[in-house]
Amino acid sequence: MAWAGTGTAVQAQETTRGAADAAVQGVEIAAVPVAVDAARGASAPADAEGSSSDDLEQRAYQAYEDEDWPEASRLIAQAIALAPDQAGLYRLKAYIAAATGDDAGVLSAAAQALQRDPGDAESLQLRGSARARAGDAQGALADYAAALQAGWHTSGFFRNYLYVLNQQQANARMLEVYAAYEDAYRRDPEGTGLHPDIPFHAAQAYQHLGQPRRALALLDQAIAQSPQVAGYYGNRALAQHALGRSSQSLADDARAMQLDPTEPLYPYNRGVTRLDMGDAAGALQDFKAAVALGKDDADTWLNIGVVQERLGHTREALAAYDRALAKAPGNAKALTNRLSLLGKAGKGDAAAVAAQAASLPTENQAQLLFNQGQAQTRAGQWQAAADLFAQAVRLDPGLDTAWLNLGVAQARLGQHQRALDTFNDYIQRAPLKTLGLLNRANVLHELGDDGAAEQDLLRAAQLEPGNLDIQQRLASHYSRTGQTDKARRYYAQLVKLPGNLSPDAFINYAAMLLQLGDSREAAVVAANGVARFPDDYGLRVNLGNALGDSGQHPQAVEAYRAAMRLQPARLDAHYNLGNLYLQQLKQPRKAVQEYRTALKLQGDPALDASGQREQRMDIHLNLASALADTGDTDAARGGLQAAIDDAPDDYRPWFNRAAMALSAGNPAAATPDFEAAWLRLDALQRAQAQPDPALQEHAGYVLFHLGRTGEAAIRMQQVLQAQPDNIDAQRNYGYMLLDLGRPQDAKQLFDQAFTREPDEVDGWLGMLACAMLDSDPAQLGRLKRQFDQRFDRRYVLTAGLPAQLMRSEGYWYSDRFLQLWRQLLVAE
Structure with missing residues (x-):
């Protein structure tokens, strides 16, 4: 497994992607100085021509607005000469300097203003922006913090403040400043104003903190305010990708490419998404486009190598990894992937490959083992995968994804207690990552602790309150634990939500409704899902299932045909x-x-x-x-x-072939196949940690057919302890008890089955046999009359009726029962 891919279900994503900035990156100084107060002119000092400092300030302001920068500079200098203690004059001088790109002039003028008025918020933000443009980020941030404290709250100020914080990756402070912006906008929306870069930068903070859902909501706001900025779509594509919304991520990258066809990150990131979706050919096209646009670096060639490997092009993959190493000779990821491929393909000297692997840094040796483990999971070799993941975490205990995948592998092996311990360790290491909670919930369910599983799911929902996938998991949990009212409420809310809901909500809701017998409502839900996601294969199949179960057979056939057209393979x-x-x-x-x-x-x-x-x-x-x-x-x-x-090694075809031989009236041919079925079924049961009622029921059938009636009865009794309403098991156990000479116990079982399925002829034979053995002529007479009325000559009570049912309808009766039936009818 190469670095750019994903691992097993419900696990962390490790993908080489690039951040896409918005088009406007630098700090901007707003072109809006404070308006001059006209009432100040009366007492202001005047020059030789009689112009007061206020007159000169107003004329300088007008020249500024007319973009006559030399005249504005001349006039403000005259005003300052007349009134050198007025902070506002220096502030206007700073704006004029900013308009001409004179950052040093801005710094000097703002400093003069602040000498005269240290709390002047406007001058603080002016100096902060000039410091940011000059590369003094810490000085800029200090000025911005002071301006915020002094009450400055324009959108341009917040935009610049967040930009500098973003450059420093001060994510927590970014969110504090964004909260201050939201508060200012609520209090004074007109004075504060909007700027799409504000939610954009806050979104990047959430993205850096691993909260893509909150990032997505803010990027939606940025795009709504300014829908023509490529970087907004490029970053929203990143958030969509992190949430597993591949189709939406592709659409956003495509829009970014339309708006800015020269930016290589957009095709590069789309290539990563396509790779994750399994579209290796499309990913290769995108990575090559990124190279053509200038992203000719190690990361791009690393991912080209991954794509070629997925396509089975070993030589091309090795060449791509070599290109990556040529770009970055110390790139351990490229070397790790190259060594993995050499080992898998059996190329190169094994000892040399092993020596190269041993020379890798420890964390990359662990990653190599992790990659090999993922390859084993794809092959279904869960024990081998678990061993490799365990080796990986021993080498690098900080490799969280290896801990997570180790737990997944242990769970797939049925080692649920071990998996629980592993997930507990993972959650201690990463308490805020919902993947650990979701996987632990699955294991807790397998261990029978559904209450604790529910708590993990609720905690995950609390950590990511807008995560629809977690809401779907909660609905599924309530469905599988029999809390159908809660499940229906969750599903009913989910399928009505707009936005980026997964088709799985419709699929699982419809499946639950089918299990509950509400096939028509299931068909409605599935049809709504198809209307929302017309290209989703699973929904089309689901719709066919629902329509078929609700009796709408022609429509079901068409739904299946539509699914086939979507994915013919x-x-x-x-x-x-x-x-x-x-x-x-x-x-x-x-x-x-x-x-x-x-x-x-x-x-x-x-x-x-x-x-x-x-x-x-x-x-x-x-x-x-x-x-x-x-x-x-x-x-x-x-x-x-x-x-x-x-x-x-599967017992079922042997069992079915034996049953076919019985139906053909050839019990001698059936016996070897039943014996073969029993060998495999017994081995399967012995390998299970917990008894499976379905397997126990099949074991009872096989043993009964082989004449081991006592053992068969024990198995069927165990089935009914676990599933007391299993009608087939009740009838079959009844026939076993008849063979064992326990007609009174058998009668109770046949009576229980009859109350649920009064039209099943097999049950009638059992009740009639019990009545004959009970020597109760009145009861037997009533049963015979009821039998004749119910089946109206379809079945006739004769000595040959059981044999007829075995030939024509697939029933089976033991030789002992057939002999008993004939004896009873003769006695009658």
Whole structure:
């Protein structure tokens, strides 16, 4: 992994970007001297021609406004000769000097004014600006502070003050001065006035302090006041990028490039954003444009190397890293990336590469290990990644991103307590960074401490009150913890907000509504999301899901087709459309076509290697089911064999192939596959720290099929302890208890299942068997009459009914139950 890229989900961003200043950078001295008080003329001293000092001051002021600088200078000098103790005359002289670029003259005149009136705020700010222009930043800041204390509050003054503070990166003081400006503007908006550079500089303070959301709000103000300044858009692009809003960042950089096509930072920064989005080709184009405009430096060639590496161009990447090192021979980042690439590509002498790596500064050796760890995470090798991240933090304990990624890797390995300890350490190191809190909340949820998880999310929301992503995480937390009323309130507010809301809010809200069974409302939410983000692939797929579940099948098909047009290489839309054809439209041949197409395409890039394998397995299994529904059992078995070949350690294709053999009336062929399924399922369960009810239920089925009924019953009992309303588990446990000779216990389970699903024929067989064994003719007679009325000759109570259900509808009954059923019917 190279330096310009990102790591795993929910982690810090380390990207080489450039700050983009606004077009006007220098300190400006306002061209607005104080107006002359006409009432002063009566007692003012006069020269030989009878002109008083006040008359001369007024004429000097008029010449100043007429931009007749020599005349203004001559007249103000005469006025000072007549009244050398008037501070206001020296102040006007300072303005005249400023107009001609005479900074020394400004300093001299302002000093004279301040000798006569040390608290003159206007002269203090004049001298401060002249000192700033002369390079005396500390003297300027002292004068500006005194002017502010004396009550000076024009927008030009605040703009200059913030500019100098920004040059010194005095971020905390910048925010104090900005607060003073806001207070002055509230008290005297007309006298204070607006200047777009004021929110611009305050935004840079927030950006330096790692608070891009507040920076974004201020840059919005600057652009609203002056929409033609390229630097405002360039800096807003930086804030958008820091917030993960890539499309908005690209748009702002593009606007900055339109306004100032000669500035290389704008294509450079857009290249970094494109690189983060996975658009390596677009990023390469932008970096080359930056070089052409003059940004021919180590950072640019470093990122060109990263792009070429992403594109698989090893030779070009190495050449780019060499160019970076030629520009900056000591650039450890470029050397680190170069060594990473040499090691990955197997190029160069391994010992020489290792020696070069060992010669790096310790922090760069740690970064090299960190890069290697990120490469492992992308491959889904979480243990290897965790080992590398652990080595990185041992070398450089201050590498916060390595601590963060170590916790992420530990969590992915199921080592939740270790991950919690790691995130606790990270949060101690970086208590104000919300990434640690968000990741710790995930781990706390896995550990079952949802209360503490909620507190972390609320703390993150408090740290970044306008962060919509955190609000979405809170909504998701409330959804997954069953607090659906809170979740709905959060989501309902989020999707109505204007601005830079992520499509995920619509996707997750619609998904929650689908889980709650509110499919029509889910379709409305998803449709609103598509209207807001028409080019978002995930929203289109989400809309298809909602429309399908709400019975709007033609519209669902069109939503999936629209998603396919947006991203033809993605499999999700084809997979979900296949599910719609198979499960709801009962068109298995069309489902087969979609599943086969899906298997040729790319999975969700957000999924790691394990997730990708899981997604492919689901498609294999559904393809086999669809093929079986078309009547092509040979092709269905072939599909399951392809699934086995793809993931030989997964128990599910073995289980499904065994079930297919049972349906075909071939239990002998089913047994080896059930045994193979059990070996894999048992190994999977043993590897888990906590029992998974779904796996326990499958284990119960497999053991029951293998005739290990006592063990199967124990598993099913454990399932019902965790999921007491699991109807399928109730019925299956009932049949197990019948085989074990416990009809009274079985009857309770069948009765519970019947109250929830009275039309399930499988449950009826269990209740009838229990009634026959109970020797209660009246109850048995009532059940038989109810059975006939409910199923109206669709099913007939005969000795062959269980076998018929096994052949035609996929049910399965043990040999012991089939024998019991025949005996009971004969006895009747």
